[in-house]
Amino acid sequence: MRFVSFFADGKTLAAPDALKPPDVSAAPVPFYKLPVLDPPDFFGHLPFSHELQAFLSGKLLSFDELPYPMDMIHEHYLHGCLTYVKGIAVDVGGSFVCKRCGNDKPRLFASFSCFRCKETECVYCRKCLVMGRISRCTPLVRWCGPQLDWRVDDVALEWDGDLSAAQKKASDQMVSRIGDEGELLIWAVCGAGKTEVLFHGVEKALKAGQRVCLATPRTDVVLELLPRLRKVFPGVTLAGLYGGSEEKSEGAQLIVSTTHQLYRFREAFDLVVVDEVDAFPYSYDQSLEYAVHQAKKGNALLVYLSATPSRKMKKSASLGHLAHVRIPVRFHGFPLPVPRFVWCGNWKKRLKKGRLPSNVVDWVSHQLEVKRQGFLFVPSVAALHQVVALLKAGFPGIEGVHAEDPERKEKVMKFRKGEVSIVVTTTILERGVTVPFTDVAVLGAEEDIFTESALVQIAGRSGRSKDDPAGDVLFFHYGRTNAMVDAKRHIEGMNKEAEL
Amino acid sequence: MNYCLYCDKGFYDPVNWRSVLGLADEVHFCEVCSSSFERIQGEVCEICGRSFSLFPEKYRQENRCNDCLRWEEDDKWRGILAKNRSLYVYNDFLKELISRLKYRGDAELVNGFRQELKGVYRQEFKGCVAVPMPLSRERHYERGFNQAQLLAGLLGVEVVHAVNRVLHEKKQSKKSRRERLEMRERIFMLGVDEELVKGKSIVLVDDVYTTGATIRQAAIVLKEAGARSIASLTLAR
Known part of the structure; x- marks a missing residue:
């Protein structure tokens, strides 16, 4: 887009070419070519749009993302309620940096001849393109007018459940930290009841008028958390954000979001809880970490939740750099099922010949006999197709699910309802899906994809219900690996710590 | 790496x-x-360039597909488009890619097709003037670029913006085939002096050939301006 700059009351200001003051004759240029702008003075006596305030507070958005006409946005700029900032900056070394996603890799910037700014090489960021293109010629918009104010008198936690002793310890720790700046790791085993642990801390923050965000890597979790939170915090404005979400509760005090959606926020939250901090894609994508850090205020409290913290995080916890609290026991109080290792020979060679290891076949037929459902994890999509075809030929109620599967949701639903007895899957179902009376087996547990944390998560799928706390966990392998041994040790360690 | x-x-x-x-x-x-990517190879319809191996034999008569036969039966449209050639089958992967190019605005993606497009141009359209399929001003501003123009620019030959779009798109992709074929309104106009077009062999460049209706609409404008022949080259078919 093309802008002009002009002086007014001793300040350098900017206006879109179409909205420039009549007496300004400067030639229009792309936004990045403007001189350094001054923050406009705030005219407190002039009215402003509360809708725009709610929409834009704590966010960094492009014009295209704002459902308001340009002249209205620009009027708020002139009144000092918002500022224009560069979408793509150039750092001291001369390389580009995307101000939305933090991308600074030269290969992820490209340029095109731009119809909007008339430059032949208008640079844009290819990294965060799916959220709408940020190019060099177009500014991002930030709210700098009056702060949002929530009615905190109505905030009350309406929940009368009980916390276990271990949950309470973690909950108390979190409550005592609300209002502090810093980080806290809550290291809770799979099935510890993490959500309840957050309730009292979140209540305290909301009552203090803080803006709170619960971030999780997966949309399913956002959808699962929303109704629970709406029920326990009825007096709070609550919004759920995920790719494709259409909920319109702008300016909500409590936000449940996928980690990806945090790119749009800036210095917005006093408390951010990051769920499954180790989970793909969070741990593999540094820019998501950037998103979390940009979205929180400078003096915010950052709470990490994980059943399987990364090595780095565990180390800084044990060295005392990262405050942490552990919940080594499940909410139902029974120990975690400990995996058993079962050698199954060269299963890849067998698959090539169109056969499965006999002990795997025995496991499947045993599950069907005793009418218990089961997860069978396999290391790759290729293996998944082979195993599913072989099992389907011999048994009823077999289904395979992988990440790209168009029927993924339906198949998982069928499994939850018990219409599918054995679901063969890749690591995508290692988290989240919880079905009672389920056992777990892994074929090819020695493969690299089955890291310690993946195996701990997988083992955590069994024994989730208090009516069936002792599920079976089998690792079928062709040579045990350190990851397998570490996973077993991890689980035994948690059980020992819980004195079970 | x-x-x-x-x-x-x-x-x-x-x-x-x-x-x-x-x-x-x-x-x-x-x-x-x-x-x-599924490169279009082997026997193709001599007009629209679709691969015969991908659809039932009954929709084909000799070297033409039934869709093209219908175009050629119509007095208004006979011979308007000499031929179309496309690089790839418009499969799910290419749909995703083209939607990222157009709707997300990832202009850089076109650079992956330079050699292949040049190759087809050399084989099929040597000497033709390249004319990108235009966008309306509104759509062009919204997108920031015209993907057809970027593709035409890869060919390394003379590019003439000979056609303008005067009717704003209701998204083509959301129209039914019937709606597209009716084409009552005129959506294109000549955008340059007739002299630049008269007697010339022209290749229209676009991202996708679907029904061929839009491309023929542009072609007829060029034909009326005296162009010798009009063909088209697209990424997907």
């Missing part, structure tokens, strides 16, 4: 005699993405 233009996965160039001698073309896509 190269990075895939589409999925950003790192990969190494395949090693063979051509690459050792420095003759090989630059590789833009990783192995997985490369294998997702």
Whole structure:
């Protein structure tokens, strides 16, 4: 887009070419070519749009993302309620940096001849393109007018459940930290009841008028958390954000979001809880970490939740750099099922010949006999197709699910309802899906994809219900690996710590 | 190490005699993405360039497909489009890619097709003037660029913006075939002096050939201005 700059009351200001003051004759240029702008003075006596305030507070958005006409946005700029900032900056070394996603890799910037700014090489960021293109010629918009104010008198936690002793310890720790700046790791085993642990801390923050965000890597979790939170915090404005979400509760005090959606926020939250901090894609994508850090205020409290913290995080916890609290026991109080290792020979060679290891076949037929459902994890999509075809030929109620599967949701639903007895899957179902009376087996547990944390998560799928706390966990392998041994040790360690 | 233009996965160039001698073309896509492109090969409809191997025999008569036969039966449209040639089958992968190019605005993606497009141009359209299919001003502003113009620019030949779009698109992709074929309103106008078009062989460049209706609408404008022949070249069919 093309802008002009002009002086007014001793300040350098900017206006879109179409909205420039009549007496300004400067030639229009792309936004990045403007001189350094001054923050406009705030005219407190002039009215402003509360809708725009709610929409834009704590966010960094492009014009295209704002459902308001340009002249209205620009009027708020002139009144000092918002500022224009560069979408793509150039750092001291001369390389580009995307101000939305933090991308600074030269290969992820490209340029095109731009119809909007008339430059032949208008640079844009290819990294965060799916959220709408940020190019060099177009500014991002930030709210700098009056702060949002929530009615905190109505905030009350309406929940009368009980916390276990271990949950309470973690909950108390979190409550005592609300209002502090810093980080806290809550290291809770799979099935510890993490959500309840957050309730009292979140209540305290909301009552203090803080803006709170619960971030999780997966949309399913956002959808699962929303109704629970709406029920326990009825007096709070609550919004759920995920790719494709259409909920319109702008300016909500409590936000449940996928980690990806945090790119749009800036210095917005006093408390951010990051769920499954180790989970793909969070741990593999540094820019998501950037998103979390940009979205929180400078003096915010950052709470990490994980059943399987990364090595780095565990180390800084044990060295005392990262405050942490552990919940080594499940909410139902029974120990975690400990995996058993079962050698199954060269299963890849067998698959090539169109056969499965006999002990795997025995496991499947045993599950069907005793009418218990089961997860069978396999290391790759290729293996998944082979195993599913072989099992389907011999048994009823077999289904395979992988990440790209168009029927993924339906198949998982069928499994939850018990219409599918054995679901063969890749690591995508290692988290989240919880079905009672389920056992777990892994074929090819020695493969690299089955890291310690993946195996701990997988083992955590069994024994989730208090009516069936002792599920079976089998690792079928062709040579045990350190990851397998570490996973077993991890689980035994948690059980020992819980004195079970 | 190269990075895939589409999925950003790192990969190494395949090693063979051509690459050792420095003759090989630059590789833009990783192995997985490369294998997702379905290059149109073998027998094609002599007009629209669709691959005969991909649809039932009963929709074909000799060297033409039934859709093209219908166009050629119509007095108004007979011979308006000499032929169309497309690089790839418009499969799910290419749909995703083109939607990222157009709707997300990832202009850089076109650079992955330079060699292939040039190749087809050399084989099929040598000497033709390249005319990109235009966008309306509104759509052009919204997108920031015209993907057809970017594709035409890859050919390394003279590009003439000979046609303007005067009717704003209701998204073509949301119209039914029937709506597209009716074409009551005039959506294109000549955008340059007739002299630049008269007697010329022209190749219209676009991202996708679907029904051929839009391309023929532009072609008829050029025909009326005296162009000798009009053909089209698209990424997908």
